[in-house]
Amino acid sequence: MQQQPFALPTRTTLVVMGVSGSGKSDISQAVATTLGWRHIEADQFHPQENVERMRAGIPLSDTDRVHWLDALIQQMQAAQAAGEGFVLACSALKLSYRERLRAAVPGLRFAHLHIDHATALQRVGARPGHFMPTSLVDSQFATLEAPDGEPGVLCLDGSQSRSELVEQVCAWVRPSATAVGMAELVGLSAAEFDSATKGEGAHLTGEPIYSGGLARLFDRLTDGLMAVLMGFMVLLVFGNVVLRYAFDSGLAGAEELSRLAFVWLVFVGVASSMRRGELMSFSLMRDRFPKAARLLIDSLSWLLVAIASGLASWGAWQQLQFGWGIASPVVGYPLALAMLPVLACMTVLVLLALVQLVNVWRRPGRLPGALANVTVD
Structure with a gap:
């Protein structure tokens, strides 16, 4: 039996997407930590056959990605069933992939980290030991169907600093300004702050000690x-x-x-x-x-x-x-x-x-x- 999809309250589900090297894993983890949501890393759910293909420099086809997408859907729906918001780090390069995820999780939102080809090559090449070689960067850009204009999508310049990207994504997925203001009054630790610089307040609590x-x-x-x-x-x-x-x-x-x-x-x-x-x-x-x-x-x-x-x-x-x-x-x-x-x-x-x-x-x-x-x- 397949679990029937249902929607959590709006703005509690997010996919951070982009080509290889865009920084989606790091940014999504930071966003999940800031918002207190579950983090799902799509790389961990590739079948071994897919990993071996990529390690050999063979681009994945739509058929190769079917079981991978289904595994991600199960993880997202499991987070919903537990009443948790989640942030998924996933390339989601094609519109058909994004539509498959949207059909399983109504109201799903996407933050697209856009980078150029040169930046992608530099970042992927700086990761020794990862199964994704630089030779597949070209196929990533060839496969990418940019989500510009799609509903529920935020497009960002992925070359910005980590703190800027996290701040922009969190500001976008949080509720209305009134609700955010109320949340900040209830928990002042929601936004990163150094009490020695701004003089506007201080952390009352800290970040979770560990996760997973x-x-x-x-x-x-x-x-x-x-x-x-x-x-x-x-x-x-x-x-x-x-x-x-x-x-x-x-x-x-x-x-x-x-x-x-x-x-x-x-x-x-x-x-x-x-x-x-x-x-x-x-x-x-x-x-x-x-x-x-x-x-x-x-x-x-x-x-x-x-x-x-x-x-x-x-x-x-x-x-x-x-x-x-x-x-x-x-x-x-x-x-x-x-x-x-x-x-x-x-x-x-x-x-x-x-x-x-x-x-x-x-x-x-x-x-x-x-x-x-x-x-x-």
């Missing part, structure tokens, strides 16, 4: 657990109120169990928020230092977070062992259950802080647009 399938699984688990805990608390408290006022009775242990659920809710929420980069961040002083000093400050900060979380995790483990022999006064559950979420949360925070410490040095800055990480399909 593992991040989505972690979010689903924590979101589901928080929903269950919140529902459990509401049922206990509301049910106890109804029993007291309507039946002159009460639920023994309701307060104990609701407090226990609240402890779990708080610490699960802390771990989830840290992964998403939603914990409050104050960087007014840090942003005034030069780049090298900021790297050291960020490294020291995340190292301190890891150490503090590790100490808290060790303390929670000691309390957990001690608490198994002590029962709560009313319900009689082991008090160690109240320390279990603390141990789990602090352990997760140690891992996230170490990941972010590595990211500080892995991604200290962005490459210029002409030499950014670009791939082809």
Whole structure:
């Protein structure tokens, strides 16, 4: 059975397209990170036969691309089924390819990164080890049917800097100016800003620490657990109120169990928020230092977070062992259950802080647009 297409609210689906070397992979990843959407890299869904053909310098035909396009459609519809916006990095060179994608995802929008032949050759040639050789650049331009004039298409000069392209694409796909203004009031971290330069404000939160399938699984688990805990608390408290006022009775242990659920809710929420980069961040002083000093400050900060979380995790483990022999006064559950979420949360925070410490040095800055990480399909 094939999943029936349906449309998310407008402006939540986007394809960043262009010939090989246009920078669509790098720009689409940055746009997805900025908007908090899922990123889909079309290169990863080519059948091995297609990869071997391109590696041998043989251009792909329409028939070669059918199964590839179908795989991309499945990925887009899976993102929609999960209620997520997405950004797809895909060449989408022909009108027939774009129409096939539009038919599967109504309201799909395209941002076309246009570059000239010389720039494409330079960028593709600067990627050693990729399966797309420079000999296929000519076929890319021969196959390209420019989307100029098609509805729902934004055409951009792909030779612009990375930050300029990301800003233009994000401004185009975001809702109306009124909605954007409201979103910026709710979350000031939506737009990139250095508080030491403009003086207009500062980041209140940061970017997600990591992304991908593992991040989505972690979010689903924590979101589901928080929903269950919140529902459990509401049922206990509301049910106890109804029993007291309507039946002159009460639920023994309701307060104990609701407090226990609240402890779990708080610490699960802390771990989830840290992964998403939603914990409050104050960087007014840090942003005034030069780049090298900021790297050291960020490294020291995340190292301190890891150490503090590790100490808290060790303390929670000691309390957990001690608490198994002590029962709560009313319900009689082991008090160690109240320390279990603390141990789990602090352990997760140690891992996230170490990941972010590595990211500080892995991604200290962005490459210029002409030499950014670009791939082809």
